[in-house]
Amino acid sequence: MKFRFKAMQAMRAPDELDSVTSLARPRGWLTVLVILAVIAGAGAWAFTGTLPYTVRGDGLLTRPLGVAPLESTHTGQVRNVHVRPGDEVAEGQAVADVVTPGGRVERLRSPFPGMVVDVTTGQGQALTPGETVATIERSDAPDDRLVAMLFVPDSQAASIVTGHDVDLDVSTAPAVLHGLLAGRVTSVSPYPLSASAIAGLLGDAEAAKSYVAGGPVRLVLVDLTQRDGTPTGYAWSSREGPPGVLRTQIQVSATVRLGGKSPISFVLGR
The missing domain is CATH 2.40.30.170 (Efflux pump adaptor protein, beta barrel domain)
Known part of the structure; x- marks a missing residue:
């Protein structure tokens, strides 16, 4: 059995029991302290930060007031539509004319001022009471x-x-x-x-x-x-x-x- 020369020397050397053993270099301790400081700062910020x-x-x-539908109050056929989307209407302004079965022309008027958002009827269309003629965005709120x-x-x-x-x-x-x-x-x-x-x-x-x-x-x-x-x-x-x-x-x-x-x-x- 052969042993290397350096290994034999190491076996002959006395144990250095009185020597200080360095577990970490100063640079390593500095890194640990920095990490601990960051963790502590993050923990404090998690509770006190916003x-x-x-x-x-x-x-x-x-x-x-949003929008409201203008509904027909008559049965009949639409003769004329006087408004289109985007038009401003005043209270009482004519929106459409309806010819009743008896031949009488009834005028549908807006009960409030506002802007016409949508017109859901057209010339020649048959209407019944309660059917929507137009949708109007109301502008009659006290604080409009x-x-x-x-x-x-x-x-x-x-x-x-x-x-x-x-x-x-x-x-x-x-x-x-x-x-x-x-x-x-x-x-x-x-x-x-x-x-x-x-x-x-x-x-x-x-x-x-x-x-x-x-x-x-x-x-x-x-x-x-x-x-x-x-x-x-x-x-x-x-x-x-x-x-x-x-x-x-x-x-x-x-x-x-x-x-x-x-x-x-x-x-x-x-």
Whole structure:
């Protein structure tokens, strides 16, 4: 059996029991301390720091009373239609003429002022009492103004209260070009709305179904923040916002800013 010379020397050398053994170099200890400091800082931030907490919802720009159907009060055939979508009508203004079975011409008039959103009848069409002739966005509220109606999932709407700031992405004014429209929450419905209730506000059953497709929603009413000197008369995240007048019946996507929450609350789901 042969042994290497160095191995034989190591066996003859005495044990260095009185020597200090270095478990880690100073650089290694520094790395450990830095890691511990980062972990401690992250833990403190998780409890004392804040992250922005927001809720999203979709809706449209409209007026506080929403839209209402103008229904026929007579049986007969439509002779003339005097309005088309986008027209402004005054209270009592003629909308259509109906010829009754007795040959008498009855004039259907709008019971309130507003803007014609949709016309669902045409010349020669037969009408019966209660059948919708047109849909009109009402402008006869005592505090008539431009607002945003948002439909927010019920589970998230519970966190929204009056006064929360809202950023609105208007479909006809791309945010990348014109910024976001500013607003503030003025009311939140206490209970979820049914599809039929939403259809009554919008005058569009298909749109109402799309809003409740993901589950129950609540109505969140948002007042737009006014600002002098902008083309629209409202405040935007950009300096001036888009050119021209801001119209109603425009789709919006909204972010409601609820303030800040500690990071640990997001982890714990509170």
